[in-house]
Amino acid sequence: MNKTQIKEIISRQRTFFYTGATLDISFRLDALRRLKTCIQVHKEDISRAVQADLGKSAFESYMCETGLVLNEITYMLRHAKSLSKEKTVRTPLSQFHSRSYKKPSPYGVVLLMSPWNYPFLLTMEPLVDALAAGNTAVIKPSAYSPHTSQIVSRIIEECFPPEYAAVVTGGREENTCLLEEHFDYIFFTGSQAVGREVMKKASDNLTPITLELGGKSPCIVDKTADLQLAARRIIFGKFLNCGQTCVAPDYIFCDADIKDALLAELKKQALTQFGNVPFANPDYGKIINQKHFDRILGLIDPSKVVLGGNSLPDSLKIEPTIMNSVSFEDPVMQQEIFGPVLPILTYQSLDDAIKKLNSMPHPLALYLFTKNKENARKVTSRCGFGGGCINDTVIHLATTEMGFGGFGESGMGSYHGREGFCTFSHSKSIVDKKLWLDLPMRYQPYKRIHDKLIHLFLR
Numbered sequence: 001m002n003k004t005q006i007k008e009i010i011s012r013q014r015t016f017f018y019t020g021a022t023l024d025i026s027f028r029l030d031a032l033r034r035l036k037t038c039i040q041v042h043k044e045d046i047s048r049a050v051q052a053d054l055g056k057s058a059f060e061s062y063m064c065e066t067g068l069v070l071n072e073i074t075y076m077l078r079h080a081k082s083l084s085k086e087k088t089v090r091t092p093l094s095q096f097h098s099r100s101y102k103k104p105s106p107y108g109v110v111l112l113m114s115p116w117n118y119p120f121l122l123t124m125e126p127l128v129d130a131l132a133a134g135n136t137a138v139i140k141p142s143a144y145s146p147h148t149s150q151i152v153s154r155i156i157e158e159c160f161p162p163e164y165a166a167v168v169t170g171g172r173e174e175n176t177c178l179l180e181e182h183f184d185y186i187f188f189t190g191s192q193a194v195g196r197e198v199m200k201k202a203s204d205n206l207t208p209i210t211l212e213l214g215g216k217s218p219c220i221v222d223k224t225a226d227l228q229l230a231a232r233r234i235i236f237g238k239f240l241n242c243g244q245t246c247v248a249p250d251y252i253f254c255d256a257d258i259k260d261a262l263l264a265e266l267k268k269q270a271l272t273q274f275g276n277v278p279f280a281n282p283d284y285g286k287i288i289n290q291k292h293f294d295r296i297l298g299l300i301d302p303s304k305v306v307l308g309g310n311s312l313p314d315s316l317k318i319e320p321t322i323m324n325s326v327s328f329e330d331p332v333m334q335q336e337i338f339g340p341v342l343p344i345l346t347y348q349s350l351d352d353a354i355k356k357l358n359s360m361p362h363p364l365a366l367y368l369f370t371k372n373k374e375n376a377r378k379v380t381s382r383c384g385f386g387g388g389c390i391n392d393t394v395i396h397l398a399t400t401e402m403g404f405g406g407f408g409e410s411g412m413g414s415y416h417g418r419e420g421f422c423t424f425s426h427s428k429s430i431v432d433k434k435l436w437l438d439l440p441m442r443y444q445p446y447k448r449i450h451d452k453l454i455h456l457f458l459r
Contacts, residue, residue, distance in 0.1 A: 003177045006181065009162060010181050013138065013164070016163035016164060017108050017136050022106060023134055025084050028132055032073050032080070032131060032132060035124075035127075035160075038158050040070070042154070042155055043066055046120055046151055048147075049120075049147040049148045049151040050148055053145040053147045054242075054285050055286035055317075056241065056285050057282065064118065064240070065118055065119075065120040065121040072129070075417050079417070080132045080421065083104065083422075084104055085104075086102065086103045088101045089101060097433075098433045099431070103427070103430055104425040104426075105134070105427075106135040106424065106425060107135055107425070107426055108135060111137075111185070112126050112140065113140045113178075113188045114126070114140070115190045116145040116288050119145035122189045122212075123141050124152070126187050126420070129415050129420030129423060129424050130187070130424045134425075135184075135424055137166075138183070139168070140169075140175065140178055141167065142190075143169070143171035143172075144289055152167060179201035182205045186208075186210075187209070187415075188209065188210070190213070192215070199211065209412070210412065210415065212405060212406065213364065213411040214364050214406075214410060215406070215409055216250040216335075216361075217248065217363040217364055218251060218357055218363060219237075219238075219251065219367040219368075220253050220254070220350075220366070220367065220370075222375055223255040224370050225369035226391075227261055228265050229369075230262065231265035232265075232269045233369075233393050234369075234393055235266060236393065238320075238342050239274065242284070242285045242287060242318070242339065243337060243339045243340040244287070247364055247365040247394055249342070249393050250337055251337075251342065251344070253345050253356075253357070254344065254347070256348055266344075267322065270322065278308070284317070286315055287316045295339075296338075296339035296341060297318065299331055299335075300321060304326060304343075306323065306324045307320070308320050323343045323344065324344050326344060326345050333345075350379070354378070354382050357383050358382070362409050364385070365385060365389075366388040368388070368390050368391070370391070384407070387406075400417035402419070403420075404416045
């Protein structure tokens, strides 16, 4: 799609938005119902597309992509009406007699830029929130997941006219063209490097943005943890989607006293979940492309591998790999891994671990395995991170009742459920002043009695 076509889409969407059609809550709910029905009709097509791009099984595809999108739509169908209502707030005595209220209002034309690792979920879920809030949307899926981008385009075309929601496919050239245009809101999910560029471009038009980025999300295991259960849940969260998950445990940071016992459990769980020959497991996926395949292999130090480490270049597969005796200076700790490689590092005391983590960029997620409530309170209070779990991994992003997002180096803003609706809405603060009373004290000339009254009202 060329620059002229992109401009035309944005122009048509802005014209449509200003007709006021999307302000009607019935219009929004009808749109979400059409989208839900269409996704259900194309459920198998979505599964095949995601499998072609990432090798995900049908079960994992539904559990981590399609099902979560449908769940978000269900939430909005139940709650969008109440979320869109004006909220009356207390009016101070100095503004008597008035009604003060907050009015949720859509931004207008929003740009949604999604990544390749969960290409259906991370494209459609922000779209659900944007439409529920009353916006129009231009959707830009990743060029690295072409099969999913194709089914996304098909679903959007079947559900909506382009002046309401439209997909722009392509690569870097299309991204550049889109970011040069004026949008009312930009929602970006992807890498920190690209996120910085998106933020720079958005600043040209002072466009508000949400950035969902990533980082090296630590998984702390203290000496009180249930090691068998911890290993089971860490292996699940780390190697889900071959480690290509923005909130995957990037590395384990465990108490030195339990490292060997934990490592033994991790090996057992990896074999239990993926088999002795992971490449023969039909439910184990692949790396998205050659570039990332080569990058991940470059992070593996064969001398520190205690499980896995093998690869199949022809099919872009890398075994679930565990590395022991890793330091923070090793190459694998210099960037977000975003692949099936799990380094293990140790600490001598939890206070030392917290101090080290706080010296690093804020991660998108943090996980802690412990039976000690005081340790849980200490870590969750003193460490900076977007969100996370105590005694589990990854699952915190699967609820519509909590916002999902990072801060600092891992992003800004959040979405899911109520938070998603609020992200794509501007809350107008309005005072409706009545006509029958007009207190004179605010007008000049000021009098002595007014000085006493103003101190009475404002204190």
